[in-house]
Amino acid sequence: MKIAVARETRDGEARVAMVPELVGKLTGLGYVVTVEPDAGAHALITDEDYRAAGAEVDAAAVESADLVVSVQPLGTDVIRRLRRGTATISFLPTGQERAVVTDLRDCGLTSFAMELVPRISRAQSMDALSSQALVAGYRCAVVAAGMLRRFFPLNMTAAGTVPPAEVVVLGAGVAGLQAIATAKRLGAVVKAYDVRAAAAEEIRSMGAQSIDLELETLEGAGGYAREMTEDRAARQRDLLTPYIADADALITTAAVPGRQAPMLVTRAMVEEMRPGSVVVDLAAESGGNVEGSEAGEVVRIGNAQVWGGRNVPSQMPGPASRLYAQNVVNLVTLMTQTTEEGAALFAPDFEDEIVAGSCVTHDGVIRHEPTRAAIEGEQA
CATH class of the missing domain: 3.40.50.720 (NAD(P)-binding Rossmann-like Domain)
Structure with missing residues (x-):
């Protein structure tokens, strides 16, 4: 055959x-x-x-x-x-x-x-969504570091000390955790939030601070978060606003295949960010986590540049192809x-x-x- x-x-x-x-x-x-x-x-x-x-x-x-x-x-x-x-x-x-x-x-x-492919233990080696999210999470952290006109890491020199950049990541699935890990490896101070209770420990395991908004958690099927009510979403946005205002870079990664991405960050929240800030919206293709983001474009909102992701794994085609091909081989073998x-x-x-x-x-x-x-x- x-x-x-x-x-x-x-x-x-x-x-x-x-x-x-x-x-x-x-x-x-x-x-x-x-x-x-x-x-x-x-x-x-x-x-x-x-x-x-x-x-x-x-x-x-x-x-x-x-x-x-x-x-x-x-x-x-x-x-x-x-x-x-x-x-x-x-x-x-x-x-x-x-x-x-x-x-x-x-x-x-x-x-x-x-x-x-079902999200069950036996199918993990065939899970192409996760393998491509790994690539996308790495890529969006690198994009944020490249767009930000300051160092990610702390630098101590004879001329003085340059403090590290502060990065906030929203969503701690595969992509979000990889974004956290990459930003940490680059030396940034990272804070992250996810609506799922189990994510807090995973965030801390990456060396980041888990943001606790003291809201009900939203565990869903297949490891995804379930949809929240508008009242819950509005309260979450209010509580996240000061964290986002203090961030040099914001990375959003919350998405569920086949569904509209949740709108986590309003235009007004982005306008609270400092001059030179960067926002990377990995979910821009599915509606966006950030109001006003556009897939495949960089737009300015207030003082921030907002990068909308479009087919992000394809921006690193070598490793993305290698991982996807292994998923395919495992499925064909089955x-x-x-x-x-x-x-x-x-x-x-x-x-x-x-x-x-x-x-x-x-x-x-x-x-x-x-x-x-x-x-x-x-x-x-």
Whole structure:
């Protein structure tokens, strides 16, 4: 069976779904791995790198494949060229990509969405949301340090002492914790807040101060926070305002896949910040944690520069691709059986919780119930 690595075509996407050092994992299972020409170019991976790892480079790789792996969903033109029964693995935000889901269904393709992999212990090695959040969290701390026109660390010199920058991080999931860790490594004084009770210990474990607003905690399913009432949100904003006003850099990372990002910081709160302050909103693409932030843009609010994140993991395509590719390999391995002759057979077991949870379409049917209900409701 053939696995094809698609070349990404969406604007701003620099990652690739497979890297040369992991090709051997797939060929070792018995697959033939084919790669579209220049698939890894933006991640500084050459076609020769893939050939040296045992892959074939072929312009017709996708059309002849049994399984196509990509980062972003395949385009409609590509989907309609695939043979019925072909499988795809990619990120597939079903709420925003309903036309793609419909095409996948109508073309009889089996599709798996990486963001739908259940958040259970057995699936941790396949959790691409977490691996990409790790990259994004690191990147946003580096962006904040680069934009801030002062040192992050304390510096003591014969000419005097330069105090460290003060950084506030809102949200202590994977991205937030990595932002905290990176800012601490750069020498900043870091304070952080999360609505989940368990996050306080995690924040302290990174060497940061956990901000305690003495409000009820909001533990939700799958490790995410549950939505808060508007009264709770308004009280939280009031209590956070002095911390944000004192910060040199504010980093916000609160987001839940498939949902609007919570608005944690108002324009008025940003206007309280000192001249030269920096705000990095990692959730700008999903509505933003900061009022007025714009995905992919730097805007000025009061005295602060506000950087809105857009496809942030793709800004570090090398490590992001390596981590994502490992997630893909682990998921493919779960769904692979080996014949007596040693050949690979891609045979998803839909009784498996991970397989069933991540499957969007199969055999002409939308299997992901919320997506099916939404599409059928639109078509009714």
